[in-house]
Structures are given as structure tokens and as C-alpha cells.
Amino acid sequence: MKLKIVQEDPWLEAYKEEIYQRWVRFQLSRDELVNVAGSLSDFANGHHYFGINFDTKRHGWVYREWAPEADALYLIGDFNAWDRSAHPLVKDQWGIWEIFLPFEAYKERLVHKSLVKVHVKGGNTSLDRIPAYIRRVVQDEESKDFSGQLWFPDTPFSWTDHDFSPTYPIDGPLIYECHVGMGQEEEGVGSYTDFADNILPRVKKLGYNAIQLMAVMEHPYYGSFGYHVSNFFCPSSRFGTPEDLKYLVDSAHALGLAVIMDVVHSHAVQNVSEGLNAFDGSDHQYFHAGPRGYHEVWDSKLFDYGKWEVKRFLLSNLKYWLEEFHFDGFRFDGVTSMLYFHHGLITFDHFEKYFHKDVDWDAISYMQLANALIKEVKPGALSIAEEVSGMPGLCRKPEEGGIGFDYRMAMGIPDFYIKMLKEKPDESWDILEFWKELSDRRYREKTIAYAESHDQALVGDKSIAFWLMDKEMYFHMQVDDPNIIIDRGIALHKLFRLFTSSLGGEGYLNFMGNEFGHPEWIDFPREGNNWSYQYARRQWSLAEDPKLKYKYLLRWDQAMIHLLKKYGILPAAFAEQLHADPKNKVLIYQRAGLVFAFSFHPEASIPDYQFRAPAMGQYTLVLNSDDPEYGGFGRIQGTKSYFTDQNQRLSIYMTNRTALVFARVDE
DSSP states (O other): OOOHHHHHOGGGGGGHHHHHHHHHHHHHHHHHHHHHHSSHHHHTOHHHHSEEEEETTTTEEEEEEEOTTOSEEEEEEGGGTTOSSSSBOEEOTTSEEEEEEEHHHHTTTSOTTOEEEEEEEETTEEEEEOOTTOSOEEEOTTTOOEEEEOOOOSSOOOOOOTTOOOSHHHHOOEEEEEEGGGOSSSSSOOOHHHIIIIIHHHHHHHTOOEEEEESOEEOSOGGGTTOSOSEEEEEOGGGOOHHHHHHHHHHHHHTTOEEEEEEOOSOEEOOTTTSSTTTTSSSOSSBOSGGGGEETTTTEEOBOTTSHHHHHHHHHHHHHHHHHSOOOEEEETTHHHHHBTTTTOSOOOSGGGGSGGGBOHHHHHHHHHHHHHHHHHOTTOEEEEOOOSOOTTTTSOGGGTSOOOSEEEOTHHHHHHHHHHHHOOGGGOOHHHHHHHHHOOOTTOOEEEOSOOGGGGBBTBOOHHHHHHTTHHHHSOBTTOOOHHHHHHHHHHHHHHHHHHHHSOSEEEEETTGGGTOOSOBBOOOGGGTTOOTBSSOOTHHHHOTTBTHHHHHHHHHHHHHHHHHTTTTTSOOOEEEEEETTTTEEEEEETTEEEEEEOOSSOOEEEEEEEOSSSSEEEEEEETTSGGGTOOOOSOTTOEEEOOTTSEEEEEEOTTEEEEEEEEOO
């Protein structure tokens, strides 16, 4: 049987059997779960069974934990003065431990905000652990130890988002990538509520239709950016309570913003005291045993996606965030690492690298199940893959030979820009190379394009603004201070963003602050910087100061996002190249009925620059990066009309380092 992605791509013919088996394995793995549970959604109710839940029929609390190789488990906490022998759990034939605590006997002790752990004996160790399905953990300020915390407030959160409907099906995803903790300007850790009240209105004003929240899942080390997760069902207590996170999501929905969550199922923190590592005393409960279970580059543990209870844990985790916190989808971190036994740490220069011995079929089946579950629980939710290898079919349905994601991240674009800035002077840039990098993506697989994300702003690297302007940003960003380095930087910053958003994909992402060229890297408090929060924040006041040039970049971003939405650029078909002029570094293409003209030339400004338009008629200029409103030099008359000649050619003034967008005027 030849599936659709093979029919569409002759290069995949040699791998048609493996692609077919990808579909077969998905059906078998799905049927295995559905035949027992009734549906994927029912199978993903692990959080209602495991952990500490109130049983209304038995009228008491039930705590269950999967720990097949443990010798004994004891529930401990405030309620029993941390007695490690008073409350033993009983093990069944499947390795699931259980204890029942009657309400009448424990109603004064098992209360809201009580601290709990589980004492586990196994593998020649006896350790206090945090329950795997716990809903909240908190850190003691003095000892720095984490403990589970019972969380059942008297009044449930009152949602107001029942009529919310995301606009990304119409406009395409316009994603504002965020980190709550560093969202404020003051040095310190921001909160969910502060972010909701002060940052979300900024995002709305810019025109984005979704936020992507990083570092939501609890992580013991703040500087991990949330990617070394310890407690998968816990919103990070650094930023507030679970109700505070719900307030953030509800507030976003009230503004028309969808909320996408960075979910980390590719690996887990290897900390024993806070996380899942060696929970039952073995090295192979949730993770692979031995070297296969350890990621040397990330210093973290790797899940065994073939195990029944691991699949239940991770799938339940997705359903929990969708239902309990009303998230609108996920950006899956580290998908390349999940796909391959070598974790993508090779060069992908041949189709052979996507198949055969190096592919983790259990991981692929898990991702197919995850994407199917997301659509079953919340049909309009998005699933986005952070994936760099270019795995064919990643964003196609399983029945077409795919893995089921909606979008993949265009991770090569920011790397390309930084490579150009680091390695080549402007006069050596090849605009055909620019075109290839931005337009070369798999047929019918949707992409989220971005010029930079949080990765490019981390300490050790630099944001595009800093690559362009460096230390000059500290001294020459005043409006009345002309500076050729700043002029170049502002011009190219605008070009990179419009080039990316209009050409690079079917969605667009920006990391918070980069829209106005935030000048500093991100460096979380650590011993090497004396535990400073100086660089773990966003300096919003820079863009609000009328005396500084940051305002020009902010205005450009707002105008660009408005253009993308008004003309439906992201959902439109691939761009069509109209004109390429490597000598003058001019590239012109059309998409969504608009004509985009870019000059990357450092010096040449050419009057009467002619090219063949896509159709005869009158054209008008709808966006101009050289407009003084955006920090340009005002060399081009914005109100002028442009008419094609008898040969269907347009004549424009193509100034250097300028982006122009034209719309055809209807007759």
C-alpha cells in the first residue's frame, strides 16, 4: 500500500514500506489502548486514578502510585507528622500501590495546602519522593527542598471563556513566545497575574493571536528555562498558584488570544529527590535502562515510550493541561531527539537518515497517539513540533503516512540569519540563498517561521538586534543621534522579520521583546552572575520612551502583523518568485495577492527600478520600511500610485536596505 506522502514525493518511494509500517504501528498501538479503555480520551484519565484523588463513592481520599519494582511505599506528610511507617500502601499484581483514607478520620488533617511525600523502599534505597501525579509542589525557602502540596481550594476557579474561539484558523498562527517569570521589567520573578494584567494587553495591541508559554511545568532549576521538568502535572509555583495560571489563560481568552503551552515530553530532569528518576528504585521504570535512558548533551533522562504506564502518564498529562487549564494546544519540545536513537546529533544529508535502524518507532507511535488524543479532547487545538531534521510526514495525518502534528518550527531560519551576520559582510550576501532558505520546506506540511526565538537570545548567543548593533545600542539609540551602525541594524531588523513572516511559513513566531529589538541577552540567576536577575527580565520602557529608536521597531512589528492578518498572508499558498537580481541584491515575489520587494543592498538606491508585475493594472504601496514612522529615511512617496506599462512592468524607487509591499487596486 502506497500512502499519500509517498504518492506525492517520488524520493520516498524507496521507503514506502517503512512509511506504511508507521501507519500500521499507530493503528495497533491505538487499538491496544482503546480496546481496554474505550477511547484514547478515557485511557488518558490517569490523573483521575493515580495521585491523590477524592473518591465520592467511598467518601475518602485514595492515593495510587505505579512503582512496580518498589518493595514498600508509605504516604507521609503534615497529616501524620512525617511518620515513615504509619500509612503503608498495598501493591496489586500490576505494580500499582494504593491507600484509602476515610474522610471522617482525616478531614482535619488532609486539608488544602497540606504538604505530602511518599516514602519509597526499593533497589537498596529508602527515599522520600514526590508523588508522580501530584498537582502542585512548593519549595521550602530555607531548606530549598520541594514537597508535594494538596490543592483543593473551597471555591473552584470560575471560567469566563466559554465563547472563546481562536482566530488562527483564519489568520494563521501569530505566536508571541513568552516566559512569565522574566516578563516584568523589575529584577525578580514575575507572576501569572502580573503577566495577565500587564503583558497580555501589549500582545493584543501588537496584533498577535496566540501566546506560547514557556516554563509552565514545574522545574527545580530556574535557569533551565523550564526544559528540565520534574513534576509534569504541576504549574510552576514560582509564578503563583494554579488559580493564578487559570486567571492568565482566562484573561488571554477574553482578549481573543489562544494559549499554547511548551510541553516537555522529550526528556525529564534526572534529579532523584524532585523528579521521576529511579522512583521505584530501578533505573528503568519511566525511562530506558542504562545509557539509552540518558541524554548526554541535555544531562537528562529519556522516557521509554513503549511502556503502557509511560504512555498513560504522558497522554494523561496532555489531557490534564487541555481540560484543567483550558490550554489551546502544545509546542512539543525536542521532537528531533525523540525521533532518533542518536537524538538528531548528526547531519541529515540523505533520505536514508530518516528511516531504518536509527528511528525510534515507539516514540513515533507515542507522538501519533498524542496528536490523535489532542484532536479527540479539543478538536481545534494546535500541536507544533520543535523539529530540525526535516522528518518527512511529521505534519501529515497518520493515515497519509505522517505523525500528526499541525505545524513544525522552521528552526533553520534563525540559524541562517546568524550565520550570515557572523560569517559574511553584507555585500557578499546571496539573495538567492536567502530565497532558498526561506522557501524550501516540505509540500503540504505547515511551518511556523521565526527570525529568532528565546534560543537566539540566551547568554552565549545574541539576539539579532545585538548581532546587528552590539554595544552601539547602549550609546546611540537616541532619536536625535545619527549612527550608521544603528541605521543599518534597524533597517535589516525590519527586513529580516518581514522576509520571514511573509515567505517562511504558514505561521509566525516572535519571542517577547524582540519585536522592538530588546538589547540584552537572557541570563538567569546563577552562581556565575552572583544570582542576579538583571538579564532575566524585559525592558518594556525602552520601546515606550519617545526619545529612543526602539519605538520604530515596535511600530514596524505592529504594522507587519496587521498586514499579515488583513491580507491573509499566512494561510495563502507558497510565494511565487517574480524577480531576482543578485547583483543589486533585490528579490521580488508575490503571495496572497501582494507584491513584496526587498533590497538587501548596503548602498545602491535605484530610481526607475523595473520588474514584471503579476498582473496589469494599478498598484499602491501598503507597507514601506523606509517610512520615517518606522525609523526610515522617507525616500519613497507613500501616496503615489504605480501603473504597469504595456509590457506589464512596474517602475519603483528601490532604495537600499528597504522592504516595500504593494497591493493591486481593484478596477
